Amino acid sequence: MTLNTSPSRSPATGYDGTDATELLLRSQQLAEAFARDAARRDLERIPPRAEIRALADAGLLAARIPAAYGGPEVPVPEFARILINIARGDANIAQAASPVFANLEKIRIYGTEAQKRHYYGLVLDGALLTGNAAAEKGGKHLGDFSTVIRPDGDGFVLIGAKSYSTGTLYADYTLVTAITEQGGRAAAMVPTDRAGVTIIDDWDGMGQRATASGSAVFDGVRLVASEVIFIPDYGRRRTYEGGFAQLLHSAIDAGIAWAAIEEGMQQARTASRPLPEARVKRGTDDPYVLHTAGRIVIEARAAELLTLRGAEFLDLAIRAFYQGTPEANRLLAEASVAVAEAKYATSEASLHVAEMIYRLGGASATSRAVNLDRHWRNARTHTTHDPVDWKARVVGDYALNGTWPAINTKV
Template sequence: MAPTSTAPVAAVLRDDAEALAQARRLAESFAVEAAERDRDRRLPRAELDELSASGLLAITVPADHGGADVGTRTLLEVFRLLAAADPSIAQIPQNHFAFVNVLRENGTPRQQEFFFAELLAGKRLGNAQSETGSRTVQDIRTRLSATGEGDFLLTGKKGYSTGALLAHWIPVVAKDSADRLQVAYVPRDADGVTVIDDWAGMGQRTTASGTVELDQVRVPADRIVPHHLTFQRPQLHGALSQALHAAIDVGIAGGALAEAAEFVRTRSRPWGESGVDTAAEDPLTIQRFGELGIRVRAAEALLEKAGSAIDEARADLTDDSAAAASIAVAAAKAFADGAAIEVADALFEVSGARSSLDSANLHRHWRNARTHTLHDPVRWKIQHVGRYTLNGTFPPRHGHI
């Protein structure tokens, strides 16, 4: 395996504290032009290079490969901080960490050595998973076919490929001749790979979640990881992936609440009947902020509990512990979904008519929340929580719970 194109020289973070410090620093920086990037659909190219250089993209690399190997609670807090600043930037590396986990779970020692070194150098993993024309999200039509010469040809078309446009490697979910799930790690600039910047969602506008076309892409056997093995045993792949999505939703809620508070303090006028001098002194507005603050705090607490459940299960992985982790994540995701939408909507209620001006672009919080929460239907998560709570039924083994 030869390295790919040069990426920014990356810092190597040593522990959870350094990871959180970098996340706070970047979040403060990314928040400054988040509204402008959203308004202009300006892709965060420079910001992603900063993210690579910060070392945050390698924080789940195992310690024996030189990584910080941070806990899941820390990883989720990193995502929450970034999402509160700019949820598009936070969503771009979500699949990066999911596919780092695929390497951790089923990569060979040689694959792990190579790709973990790439991550420590600041390389970014994109994704090519979903297929917009298939019957369900689990229906994968992209195929890996053996050439008879020791490698494979990859053919298919993917949608919602967040991160692929600005990645160094694109992990592609495909099925082999035996109909088994595989992940092929393909260089972004490989022959036969076309990444189309055609994402046109109303929210998460700068995630570049477009289309990837794969036309007879040659893939060496040592860049293919048997993903089907993940789901033949107790697994945390789905829980981790979904927890990252939950962290983004919690971040959106917190970011919207913070901006609403700033707007009320600095730009809103009090209602004439309130008898107070400023909007921030209005007791009814204070009451609503209290309600919203409780929602955000509850979402943060459930997210932290989900991270702890994943860490506990990772330390002693059984069917029982894996199920408990997935249920904890499902509860966090279901609650965060509603909290993000409610807070982003209530922002206008507490801020008044001026907040609806397009120039303020406060509606980006609702657009982002409404768009991102469509990723996985929480009604099914609630079903699994109900079955587990009432009958002790374990959730299924797949990447969506």
């Protein structure tokens, strides 16, 4: 079977050989640009196509590609800072683009050498592997999938439907999780313009409105063998896949908290009025406004530092994983716990901070024009991905009983 495996949308530019320091600077610059129109994009549900293209052109989507394959291999702590910056600019953009990072790590863990060279090369050249299609349409029970990959001549055929296919509407390729006819796990890197692929823009969440988290249908999509990644040891070998995915969510939530603080404080500086009882001339001198400002900064800072701490644990564990050192499993378990702590903290901080900013700006902060409520809506929507009570349970079981997290893709 011969199929066109290149995207029909020609990529522009990609990674240009810059290092982690330069990529971090670029993420800050782009975040500032993204923030300028973030409120309007949310209000009007404007797809951030140009912004995601800008991330690719700046080389940021290639941040974690290993040096052995021509990438910058940005260490996980610096990478977490990059993603926090992007989410600080616009959490929609960060979430819509973030599947590429999970996809590339999945390829690194499970892919063949040929698959690594091929897909890393595509991203380095600027292609968008930003699609993710993992959540089964109609739900998933105890790991059972309805999406299946079946042999078809010298290739395969993909059949199924997915919900919450984040980023797929903007992507050249989407990673689709499935089972084989024998019941094993697999993933397919599917060009989004392939016959049989239907991407439906039906995401109607109250927050993260422009993440393209709609449905996707795969109706007899033909695949060549190199597009299928088999995962024969799923659930039996401890990896960092789940911890890395949770770190992405933590970084996005941390970015939401900082975005809310920045805009809430700007609203306080420009529009708040002091109560007469405060006996001050400016709202920003009200002692209770100052108390609120300090409290939410401390919460956001603590959550961010826990995220960076989790990233440091994860970076150490990933190196041990690929070196095959004897302590790799222990380090992977410890990293999962550290990231679970970060996920709990960032979930709580993003929600609380996004609610508390109204104590800074007062009634003027509720104006539809400034759209400050998008921060709470983004946080509330994004933090429902994984119930944080399960994160606390994992942390508690490890602290009390020394129990390692289960081998799965969530912690």
